[in-house]
Amino acid sequence: MDERLKAFERLLNIMDDLREKCPWDKKQTLASLRHLTIEETYELADAIIDNDLEELKGEIGDLMLHMVFYSKIASEMNAFDITDVLNGICDKLVHRHPHIYGDVVADDEEAVKANWEKLKLKEGKKSVLQGVPKSLPSLIKAARIQEKVKGIGFDWDNAEQVLAKVNEELAELKVEVENKTDRVEDEFGDVLFSMINYARFIGVNPETALEKTNKKFIARFQQMEILMSENHKKFEEMNLEQMDIYWERAKSIVG
Numbered sequence: 483m484d485e486r487l488k489a490f491e492r493l494l495n496i497m498d499d500l501r502e503k504c505p506w507d508k509k510q511t512l513a514s515l516r517h518l519t520i521e522e523t524y525e526l527a528d529a530i531i532d533n534d535l536e537e538l539k540g541e542i543g544d545l546m547l548h549m550v551f552y553s554k555i556a557s558e559m560n561a562f563d564i565t566d567v568l569n570g571i572c573d574k575l576v577h578r579h580p581h582i583y584g585d586v587v588a589d590d591e592e593a594v595k596a597n598w599e600k601l602k603l604k605e606g607k608k609s610v611l612q613g614v615p616k617s618l619p620s621l622i623k624a625a626r627i628q629e630k631v632k633g634i635g636f637d638w639d640n641a642e643q644v645l646a647k648v649n650e651e652l653a654e655l656k657v658e659v660e661n662k663t664d665r666v667e668d669e670f671g672d673v674l675f676s677m678i679n680y681a682r683f684i685g686v687n688p689e690t691a692l693e694k695t696n697k698k699f700i701a702r703f704q705q706m707e708i709l710m711s712e713n714h715k716k717f718e719e720m721n722l723e724q725m726d727i728y729w730e731r732a733k734s735i736v737g
Contacts, residue, residue: 494564497550501558512555519548531693577601599633610634622689624678632682641683648676698736705732 500507526541550564557563578601581588588594599610607613610633614626631637638644655669681688706728710716717725 493546493550497547497554501554507551510551510555512552515548515551515555519545522548527693531690531697595629595633596635599630603634619689621674621678621692624675625682625688628679628682638679638683641680644676644680644683648673648680651676701736702729702732705736 502508522541522544526538526545529535529537529541549567553562553564553567576583578598579594580586580597580601581594586597588597602613603610610630611627614623614630618626628637638647651669651673655666655673658665658669678688681691706725709728709731710720715724715728
């Protein structure tokens with residue numbers, strides 16, 4: 483037997499044992515696993531950003547366990563089992579890749595994405611945006627929305643146009659802030675949405691970019707705290723100008 487199949491069969495057998503014999507595993511439901519799966523997904527995302535491949539291997543395993551767990555519970559409910567899940571995704575992949583398994587031509591990535599969205603509409607989707615999860619974090623959701631509509635041709639022509647839109651939205655935000663209107667929040671959202679669009683055009687993943695900045699700020703701030711502690715300084719005893727001296731020193735150390 484293929485080593486991959488043997489490993490997967492081992493996981494399925496262990497899942498059967500746990501569901502039958504482990505008090506914790508026996509109690510779990512689809513709902514109780516949900517928040518754990520979300521947590522595991524973020525841990526996997528952290529491993530990717532940190533480029534920690536050993537950690538990534540473990541997190542992939544954790545998520546695979548969750549998928550098997552959901553399938554096991556569903557089989558006990560006589561809804562579906564792991565075989566149905568795997569055949570379902572295989573059928574979907576074959577259907578949505580007619581340039582591989584059919585006679586459709588797709589010479590580049592953009593053509594593949596366009597075909598993907600058009601096929602989903604033919605499958606009965608009422609909206610191009612129907613597949614965007616409601617519970618996605620807003621930043622990621624905005625990026626997915628923009629990718630989806632791009633797939634059917636609703637998009638800017640170039641990055642310069644998008645940057646002009648960013649500047650237009652910033653100007654509108656400035657007016658609302660200066661006039662202290664109730665539209666400040668709306669205009670701020672428009673600025674963020676246009677910035678995410680610009681990120682897409684210049685080849686930047688906005689979620690990854692922001693998370694890297696978060697990590698950089700945390701590292702610098704914690705280094706700043708170390709430097710202050712070494713000099714027996716406390717935040718409440720310093721003004722912003724004095725803190726900034728330590729901040730610049732921390733930046734030179736952390737980078």
